[in-house]
Amino acid sequence: MTSPFTVAGLTKTYGSNVVVDQLDLEIEEGEFLVLLGPSGCGKTTTLRCLAGLETPQGGSIAFKDHLVFDGRTRRNVPPHKRNIGMVFQSYALWPHMTVRDNIRYPLKVRKRKQAIAEGAVEAAAETVDCGALLDRYPAQLSGGQQQRVAVARGLVAQPDLVLFDEPLSNLDARLRDQVRLQIHQLHQRLGFTAVFVTHDQAEALALGDRLAIMKSGKIEQYDVPEQVFENPISEYVAAFIGMGNRLELHRGHDGWSTSAGDALDLTHAVVRDAADRTTSAVARLRPDDVSLHRSIEEVPSGNVALHAELITYEYGGRHFDVTVKTGTEQLALRADAAEHGSALRASASGAEVVVSFSPASLRVFAADGAAHAQEPTAPPATVGGHA
Ligand SMILES: Nc1ncnc2c1ncn2[C@@H]1O[C@H](COP(=O)(O)OP(=O)(O)OP(=O)(O)O)[C@@H](O)[C@H]1O
Ligand SMILES: [Mg+2]
Structure with a gap:
């Protein structure tokens, strides 16, 4: 039996640059998958392919028995018909819209008038403690509040799949922990399926049901956090984790x-x-x-x-x-x-x-000469300290 969300042989190139390279991914219903990898390895591009914002050169993407992309037949379902929620690093709220209108937007484009009438917008704002901010504009919110509004907007239409692209990396350390915990609690309560991109290993370990460690457009290891942490399959993964x-x-x-x-x-x-x-x-x-x-x-x-x-x-x-x-x-x-x-x-x-x-x-x-080229989690060499 195949998983509800299946990516097979996904390939995306820009000119001669192969950014996503025959990538396979199976995501279970309700699973929180964390995609972890260094800058430039193709994480955002993979998310954008899932969302339909990029057209891959090959492979296939299926959501719940629904083929949304197929390289062979050139079937390519547009983003607004994929029932996806997205939360970006840069919040990406519309500055000219109030919090209420921002959160309402995905319901509006899906013409879900009944959900709006039944208070889905207010309920989504409440889930992220932003119920009192509905009439404000994004410029009148702190970074943490803006990102929580973006989370509410990503979840309000109860999408099949929620894509998070480093949503916490613009927040300071304390806020990052707060919003991370909130996303974790929301996932436990609502049980949505998520792909969450980060290059922070603490975030990955805390949030992921499974981790996919990405290297040069491919998945290097795909397993539960404990396995990746204790049994990295390559030096690349070990350094990263x-x-x-x-x-x-x-x-x-x-x-x-x-x-x-x-x-x-x-x-x-x-x-x-x-x-x-x-x-x-x-x-x-x-x-x-x-x-x-x-x-x-x-x-x-x-x-x-x-x-x-x-x-x-x-x-x-x-x-x-x-x-x-x-x-x-x-x-x-x-x-x-x-x-x-x-x-x-x-x-x-x-x-x-x-x-x-x-x-x-x-x-x-x-020994693999290339394996230690990128070590984002390595401690500082000789900087700082008092010795
Ligand atoms: N529109 C584009 N045209 C050409 N090259 C692109 C384009 N978008 C991305 N790339 C290239 O594809 C590669 C992967 O980019 P991508 O944004 O997916 O990386 P990432 O893993 O999300 O990195 P980061 O952690 O820095 O966000 C990079 O080398 C990037 O320069
Ligand atoms: Mg990126």
Whole structure:
């Protein structure tokens, strides 16, 4: 049985630039799918193809047994007949219309007079706490209020599919959390089907029923958040989902070692691709999985200990974000503020430290020179800090 929302072999090119490349996607009814990927990988273009705002060169898009695009027959249902709601990064409210008229617009174009008469506009405004703002104009609203109105407008016509294109990225951190929570609660209550684009991994993990990690117009991994988080299928996905630390590994006669020459037993690590058959590989691990120690005696048994040089640290409240250097590579880690704060503040850049991690926290991939070109979630290298 096919999913209610099926995208198959979708291809969109601009000149010789293939922006969406044979993309397949199956979305279940009521599912909240998060499309995650770096700038330029084709996220917005994919959404615009789903909405009918772009004409793909090939492939097909079906919503609930209704073929809305088919490259072979050139069938292409126009946007207003696809029953889709859209929420954009830039709010995109009509400045000359009141909040009421903005929210009413999708009902008006669908000629849903009865819904309007029954108070659908007011009800949608209430769901996003904007019931008191109906007679204002967008210029009289804060950014967070404008975006909540845009969410109400996206949902008011009870569309089959709601497309969100980075709707939170223009909001400051506190508002972003608020509106994110509101979208999450609305989804739980109303059960609409959504495709939500972001390049923020925290947003993706919090909202997604499933995550699609996109790379150069294709889906690299499509799975539930826990699987993507724990078992990234490639170094690209690992880097994108918070494994900002990268260690180059080499295999000699005595087994694997780091670039600094420290031996590394990979028996308990998660080794992917053909990494177990090559002589060079790349290990990824999260800053959260690296510990700081004052001396080698403190390293828990079973952990890999590395001698390192303190580069920088930043106070983060209960923790410090610390950067150290081991061999030619830098590692980011989180150190408990109560345990390490005073020692860190007394240390100068270049001080010797010991770091360790459990080999089970490593994800090892075959070395791929291109895989670490983009690391949006990687911690800062040497900027900031006080060391
Ligand atoms: N109308 C267009 N004409 C030509 N090239 C385009 C057009 N729209 C997008 N592109 C190109 O297609 C690629 C993908 O663009 P898209 O907007 O889908 O990326 P994105 O993943 O949404 O990125 P971001 O995270 O920066 O929003 C980019 O290289 C972009 O320059
Ligand atoms: Mg975009």
